[in-house]
Amino acid sequence: MQSLVLGPQRIVCLTEETTEWLYLLGQEQRIVGISGYTVRPRRAREEKPKVSAFLSAKIDKILALQPDCVFGFSDLQADIASLLIKAGVQVTVFNQRSVDEIFSMLYQVAAMVGQAEQGLERLQAMRAELQAIQHKAAGFKRRPKVFFEEWDEPHISGIRWVSELLGMAGGDDMFPELAVQSLGKDRIIADPQTIIDRAPDIIIGSWCGKKFRPEKVAARPGWQHVPAVRNGQLFEIKSADILQPGPAALTDGVAQMHRIISQWVDQYA
Structure with missing residues (x-):
């Protein structure tokens, strides 16, 4: 009797996190197209056709x-999804914005490709590592105030999963009231004086694929008195490691934040 093969066999991933996850699950053979922004894993760029940016896609291709x-992500890809649905393609669009929602999305993808058990094991290991980081951070004598800058002109603060991971890593997000806003335009800090007044101890930049320039941050008018600038606490975390709501943020992204914060605690707390 022929074995029953369930789940999608020819998957296009319009964003990076589902590609990385399918590779981690050993299911890369199912992927037939990826986002042009994909960098994790590196070999995916060499093996798979690039068929989309973030806000646009080559529908014919x-x-x-x-x-x-x-697989797509968020309302920002609604127009792409609509065109594909009208062409008769099954489209699953996730909208994860928090750490818990990332875990939920990853489990759903694993289940869809028949890897629920393996997926659950991997997710439990990721959760355990997050808990270990939180346990270490709980022993910090002082928690630094952190400004996570997602974009520089205008200033945009970090999205919800970034804010949550910052907290787990041992820092306090300086703009928690903005983190709950899912859209970048709703996290704009119109008056830079607000950032200066909140006096961040650490500034982490992740400028959506554009290289972070600490010297530009330090040269901003009035910022010379900001503790992070005064003490040289300006750091970059690559957007691929923290701004994609998938395995990268839950592993490499939060680990980098924890290292930065731990070093600050050792030096200034």
Whole structure:
């Protein structure tokens, strides 16, 4: 009797996190197209056709790949999803914004490709590592105030999962009231004086794929008195490591934040 093969066999991933996760699950053979922004794992760029940016996609190229499922992310890809649905393609669009929602999305993807058990084991290991980081951070004598800058012109503060991971890593997000806003335009800090007044101890930049320039931050008018600038506490975490709501943020991203904060605690707390 022929074995029953369940779940999508020809998947297009419009964002990076589902690609990385499918590779981690050993299911990369199911992927037939990826985002042009994909960098994790590096070999995906060499092995898979690049069919989309973030806000745009090559619909004809996607259809030519004959996908039986397309994975997308958020309302920002609604127009792409609509065109594909009208062409008869199954589209699953996730909208994870918090750490718990990231875990939920990853489990759903694992289940869809018949890897629920393996997925659960990997997610439990990630959760355990997060708890270990939180346990270490609980022993800090003082928690630094952290400004996470997602974009520089205008200033945009970190999204919810970044804010939550900062807290787990041992720091306090300086703009928690903005973190709950899912759209970047709603996290704009119009008056830079607000940032100066809140006096961050650490500034972490992740400028959505553009290289972070600490010297530009230090040269901003009035910022010379900000503790983070005065003490040289300006750091970059690559957007691929923290701004994609998937495995990268839960592992490498939070680990980098914890190292930065731990070093600050050792020096200034």
